[in-house]
Amino acid sequence: MTPVNGKSGAFWAIRYMTTTTEFKFCSQKAWSGDFCTLDSNTGFVTPSNNMVESDGLYIICVDYAAGKVAVEPANVYGIGDCFENGWDSGVEWTVADDGTVTSPVLKAGNVRMYTSAECFGVDWWRMEFNVYDGRIVYRGAGSDQEAVPCEAGKTVTLNFNAGTGEIK
Numbered sequence: 001m002t003p004v005n006g007k008s009g010a011f012w013a014i015r016y017m018t019t020t021t022e023f024k025f026c027s028q029k030a031w032s033g034d035f036c037t038l039d040s041n042t043g044f045v046t047p048s049n050n051m052v053e054s055d056g057l058y059i060i061c062v063d064y065a066a067g068k069v070a071v072e073p074a075n076v077y078g079i080g081d082c083f084e085n086g087w088d089s090g091v092e093w094t095v096a097d098d099g100t101v102t103s104p105v106l107k108a109g110n111v112r113m114y115t116s117a118e119c120f121g122v123d124w125w126r127m128e129f130n131v132y133d134g135r136i137v138y139r140g141a142g143s144d145q146e147a148v149p150c151e152a153g154k155t156v157t158l159n160f161n162a163g164t165g166e167i168k
Contacts, residue, residue: 001025001062002138005126009064012127014074014115014160016099018055025062025069039067042119057095057160061119070119076101076158077116079124081109082150090114090124099161105154110147111167113156131156131165 001011017023026034043058045051052058052071059074077090082105084091093103105111114128128139130148136158139145150156150167158165 003141011062013060038069041069043071059117080112101158105150108152111150136165
């Protein structure tokens with residue numbers, strides 16, 4: 001999972017999940033210490049492991065400090081020079097039935113992308129990512145990412161399950 005920039009103990013991931021997708025968490029790469037719930041849990045059912053109630057693209061949030069696990073429908077946005085609203089607000093992207101996310105690039109400039117989650121309530125840049133060499137790279141706890149220049153008329157396509165993206 002990706003750390004939320006500036007929010008200690010908070011992590012997120014976007015995945016396309018079906019009603020049969022199961023998931024659980026562990027603070028280490030081991031089978032011991034795994035968990036599927038914390039003190040506050042929303043957006044999923046737990047018959048044995050965590051599952052969503054309908055197929056779709058979701059953001060999974062784990063906030064250790066707040067004792068919270070939340071699963072929400074994922075929204076992916078473009079902001080800045082390349083997109084319709086410029087720097088005023090993010091433009092929500094289209095999610096296909098297979099979970100890929102796309103957006104046209106309307107103007108030349110640097111591509112900036114992010115997600116948001118009600119469970120964290122943080123500024124857009126704290127959950128930012130971009131495409132480098134065909135891979136989605138997350139800002140995480142790091143500083144501002146290197147610029148990704150783009151021409152008008154291109155399309156950005158992201159596949160969060162595969163961790164891949166392209167701008168063409």
